[in-house]
Amino acid sequence: QSVLTQPPSASGTPGQRVTISCSGSSSNIGSNTVNWYQQLPGTAPKLLIYSDNQRPSGVPDRFSGSKSGTSASLAISGLQSEDEADYYCAAWDDSLNGPVFGGGTKLTVL
Amino acid sequence: QVQLVQSGAEVKKPGASVKVSCKASGYTFTGYYMHWLRQAPGQGLEWMGWINPNTGDTNYAQKFQGRVTMTRDTSISTTYMELSRLRSDDTAVYYCGRGYTLDVWGRGTTVTVSS
Numbered sequence: 001q002s003v004l005t006q007p008p009s010a011s012g013t014p015g016q017r018v019t020i021s022c023s024g025s026s027s028n029i030g031s032n033t034v035n036w037y038q039q040l041p042g043t044a045p046k047l048l049i050y051s052d053n054q055r056p057s058g059v060p061d062r063f064s065g066s067k068s069g070t071s072a073s074l075a076i077s078g079l080q081s082e083d084e085a086d087y088y089c090a091a092w093d094d095s096l097n098g099p100v101f102g103g104g105t106k107l108t109v110l
Numbered sequence: 111q112v113q114l115v116q117s118g119a120e121v122k123k124p125g126a127s128v129k130v131s132c133k134a135s136g137y138t139f140t141g142y143y144m145h146w147l148r149q150a151p152g153q154g155l156e157w158m159g160w161i162n163p164n165t166g167d168t169n170y171a172q173k174f175q176g177r178v179t180m181t182r183d184t185s186i187s188t189t190y191m192e193l194s195r196l197r198s199d200d201t202a203v204y205y206c207g208r209g210y211t212l213d214v215w216g217r218g219t220t221v222t223v224s225s
Contacts, residue, residue, distance in 0.1 A: 035212065045215055047211060090155075098145075101157065
């Protein structure tokens with residue numbers, strides 16, 4: 001049972017815009033920034049969005065993040081086949097003094 | 111470039127211990143906390159704890175307290191994660207990840223626990 005709640009799956013067709021939600025509580029998302037990770041099959045996770053809405057160098061601007069209260073969202077516009085992956089949200093939790101994760105969302109590009 | 115290189119795959123029997131290493135390069139080793147996480151087959155990411163390479167201070171997830179030990183050797187920019195009293199459900203890929211945002215990850219170390 002993950003601390004942060006994500007939908008287990010999402011899908012879209014090439015070119016579409018999809019969003020993935022992430023819900024937490026006051027001790028994590030409500031008081032700390034949210035990061036998103038992309039995990040391609042058989043590889044380590046990769047930082048996709050940090051500090052709610054910042055993209056590391058090299059991440060296309062098709063990926064964007066937002067946060068409101070104790071929830072956050074990842075949006076992917078202009079969906080491409082190579083975006084098919086698992087996506088995880090995470091935030092620092094003040095109670096644990098460590099990061100907590102969502103259970104992951106498997107994105108399928110139809 | 112910034113890199114975390116982990117040790118190779120391990121196969122252990124139930125009740126044994128495993129020690130995984132994570133060698134950092136391309137940045138100031140003592141400037142970033144190091145986290146350890148794991149991912150069981152087909153499952154999500156699970157945080158195990160962090161170590162401050164500068165001081166050696168650690169913080170472990172409650173689930174692993176008493177079984178996990180994280181250490182570091184600053185002379186070779188390496189952190190270690192040792193998990194004891196292994197069970198079959200400890201079979202997973204173990205990752206190290208850098209800093210508050212986990213902006214850099216190792217490639218993972220597969221640990222298989224089987225009799």
